[in-house]
Amino acid sequence: MTGVYEELIKMKDLGKSCMMVTVIEKTGNTPVTVGKKMIVGEDDYAFGTVGGGALEHYAVEKCKELLKKQQSLLEKYILKEGEVVQQGKVLPMACGGSVSLFYEYIGVKAYVYIFGAGHVGKALINVLKDLNFYITVIDDRIDAVNTINEADCIVHSSYAEYIETEGLQHNSFVIVCTPSHKHDYNVINKILELKLRPKYIGMLCSIVKLENFLQKTYEKFGKDIDLSNLYSPIGLDIGGGSPKEIAISITAEILAISYNKEGHNHLRKNQLIDGLKR
Numbered sequence: 001m002t003g004v005y006e007e008l009i010k011m012k013d014l015g016k017s018c019m020m021v022t023v024i025e026k027t028g029n030t031p032v033t034v035g036k037k038m039i040v041g042e043d044d045y046a047f048g049t050v051g052g053g054a055l056e057h058y059a060v061e062k063c064k065e066l067l068k069k070q071q072s073l074l075e076k077y078i079l080k081e082g083e084v085v086q087q088g089k090v091l092p093m094a095c096g097g098s099v100s101l102f103y104e105y106i107g108v109k110a111y112v113y114i115f116g117a118g119h120v121g122k123a124l125i126n127v128l129k130d131l132n133f134y135i136t137v138i139d140d141r142i143d144a145v146n147t148i149n150e151a152d153c154i155v156h157s158s159y160a161e162y163i164e165t166e167g168l169q170h171n172s173f174v175i176v177c178t179p180s181h182k183h184d185y186n187v188i189n190k191i192l193e194l195k196l197r198p199k200y201i202g203m204l205c206s207i208v209k210l211e212n213f214l215q216k217t218y219e220k221f222g223k224d225i226d227l228s229n230l231y232s233p234i235g236l237d238i239g240g241g242s243p244k245e246i247a248i249s250i251t252a253e254i255l256a257i258s259y260n261k262e263g264h265n266h267l268r269k270n271q272l273i274d275g276l277k278r
Contacts, residue, residue, distance in 0.1 A: 004037045004048045008106065015134040015152055016041055017070070017107020019063035021050050028097025030079060031055065042067065050101060054091045055079065059101055066103050073103040108134040110199070110258060111172040114151075115159050115187050117144040120177045120204060123247035125150050131251070133173075138162045141179070160186040168196050173254050175234070177204040185213055188230070192221055200257055202234035202250060210269060233267040 004020075011018050018041040023032050032051030039047045040063035050056050055077060066073055079095040109132045114121045117139040128135055129150045136153040139145050145156045155162055159178055168174065174191070176184045184203055191201065205213070210232050217225065235249030236256065249267075256264050 020104045025100035029095045030097040076100045111169040116177040119243040123243040127247045160190040163190045171199040173200040203232040231268045237265040
């Protein structure tokens, strides 16, 4: 059983989410004992066993479904084909007993990419680090990179090149706060060019900078480009302009979007983003 936990630690260190399946109860004849565990990750990865056969096949498929929802579940199975019972799901096996499996989601709430390790980037790491996000920080300045300790992944790279080579997790949160407008535009343009779909792209900027960005972006990609996931200026309107206050504002916006909460006063200029399309 030690191997399962070692594998779980490896997946955690890599920032990969998974399901841990544990046999918590059995009655009668079954192909597995109580306490057996299996880890199921993305891309059909599985480690360990909960008995093989139809039970394990069903458990793997159930894990894929629960991974997408980030949910845990307790479910009972009757291992007797043709049986009709109310207290559990019947699987096509000849054992005749029953097994209860506990599916436990183990992973991060979401992946956050921070492009720029300046004052706001550092403050944002400190606010986000205790909220179960997997934080990746990218900066092309080695001095800035060397001051970061709390992020899960720290990358010394040019900003757009990182996206080109590593990509982004689907439905992730991207914060763009590099030291120059040029780098900010390159990051977002690379995301649009590669047709990546993070859940959120937040750009730290002024209204003048946003107007300039939108004009150049619509010229490059056409006015049909989908910017519905662009939040700029970034954050909720909570007041305050220090790096830590801005970081709290951004974190609040990320949490609101993560939990599908509406009615907040975003700093995002919807009318400007939509209006320049005309």
